[in-house]
Amino acid sequence: MCQHTLVNHFLEQSAERLPGKTALVHNGQRLTFAEIDSRVAALASGLAELGVRRGDRVAVFMDNSVEAVLSLFAALKAGAAFLMINHTTKKDKLEYILNDCSAKVLLAQGIRAPLLDGLKCPALRAVIVSGTGPNGSERPFVDFEALLRSGARAADPNCIDLDLASIMYTSGSTGRPKGVMLSHLNMVSAARSITTYLQNTEYDVIMNVLPLSFDYGLYQVLMGFKMGATVVLEKSFAYPYQILDTMVREEVTGFPGVPSIFALLLRLKDIGSVDLHALRYITNTAAALPKSHIQKLRKLFPGVRIYSMYGLTECKRVSYLPPEELDRRPTSVGKGMPNEEVYVVNEQGERAAANEVGELVVRGANVMLGYWNLPEETARCLRPGRYPGERVFHTGDLFFMDEEGYLHFVARKDDIIKSGGEKVSPREIENILYAHDDVIEAAVVGVPDEILGQAIKAYVVPERGVALTEKDVLKYCAQRLESFMVPKQVEIRETLPKTATGKIDKKELKLEPAKEQAESIQTNL
Helix, strand or coil: CCCCCCCCHHHHHHHHHCCCCEEEEECCEEEEHHHHHHHHHHHHHHHHHCCCCCCCEEEEECCCCHHHHHHHHHHHHCCCEEEECCCCCCHHHHHHHHHHCCCCEEEEEHHHHHHHCCCCCCCCCEEEEECCCCCCCCCCEEEHHHHHCCCCCCCCCCCCCCCEEEEEEECCCCCCCEEEEEEHHHHHHHHHHHHHHHCCCCCCEEEECCCCCCHHHHHHHHHHHHHCCEEEECCCCCCHHHHHHHHHHHCCCEEEECHHHHHHHHHCCCHHHCCCCCCCEEEECCCCCCHHHHHHHHHHCCCCEEEEEECCCCCCCCEEECHHHCCCCCCCCEEECCCEEEEEECCCCCECCCCCCEEEEEEECCCCCEECCCHHHHHHHEEECCCCCCEEEEEEEEEEECCCCCEEEEEEHHHCEEECCEEECHHHHHHHHHCCCCEEEEEEEEEEECCCEEEEEEEEEECCCCCCCHHHHHHHHHCCCCHHHCCCEEEECCCCCECCCCCECHHHHHHHHHHHHHHHHHHHC
């Protein structure tokens, strides 16, 4: 078995072992491992000629595409660390990220070139554009395709696994994104553990509709290339019937998703008639998959293994629930993945007893190096571990571990609703709402209230064609929840706002009352 020390070895060693095998399928293109490896080598040489050296940062500002995959592996092969920036990112935020990490090179698609013109990023040496770029630009653009045609081969930068491989920007507590620093060791360790419990092989065909700027989507490519599997890369799940047709045609064996994707999938007409005989497993993370959705997916795909998982960008993956445990503990996110230790600590910093709620702690080679340029935030979550000098990751998430060692998510510390002197977990109410036969999506947040401090508000999306009312939901909750947990407000909607990664955007929902109040004030002025 190949020993992958660096993330770029995933591609290089699969190209050596399986040169003619299809590695990537996208938008009518079918590229083998050898073809991708050759293009990556040429692009890496181009980056070196532009001054990229070991340890530099290279930004990839692209949607899901062949060019994005080539770019991230080329950055690694040149000895740099890559960062994937969501293609919908606005100019101010893009500038902030590029300046925060002092990116030396930015790779983007031509359609986004107007946004790049006039970027104020002193450290940026070059912008490489694929496709048609603008004319008369203030900044000279380098042609992506021209670099691919270069026959030059750069010298090996001789990286080691402690070197920085990637910076992944996530939402920060200050409102500014913070960069999660991941070494080659972090990423290789995470990929090895995940492919172990998913039992991935070179015969897998993985459908990825998740953005590569989302670590869950990125790792589908990394893990596929590690194993020599085929990755079918799509831009999104916006056209589900087309995705399903592709899954049938390509005989997809693995389908990673998030709750919003599975909610949409379950609403499709005639989904039961789609022949997905090759499908071996489904995975879910980003947010918990409701029990009702798990039951419907199992009925729809009786022979498919469903993995309910939990993870954070800071350590990629924390835990998974073995599919055979779904019936016994459907609300659990399982145990720590291979080569990782997880435990819960109480407010005194001691290991919590069984069923005692506390903060989840993760220990393993997959835990990040820290946050880029944020030593205080890094020190808050990376704290002393078992051995001198060791640091473990305090996640900020509240969990309890049952008598058999299975983890159960309670809430993010900052998501807990404090209502009338009671502490309420939104997840507990959401679980009840999802158990309703007519509810397809639900979200619970705290909204300002003069008497309670925070009032509980539930947003509910019913099944298509179902006339569910606020009164119906309140009555249903009152029969199943303690009185202080019953929502004070219920809003029925056709859809809920989503983040770029497909999660229900609770931040947006929390902001809505303030926006409505501001609009009301403006109207009355």
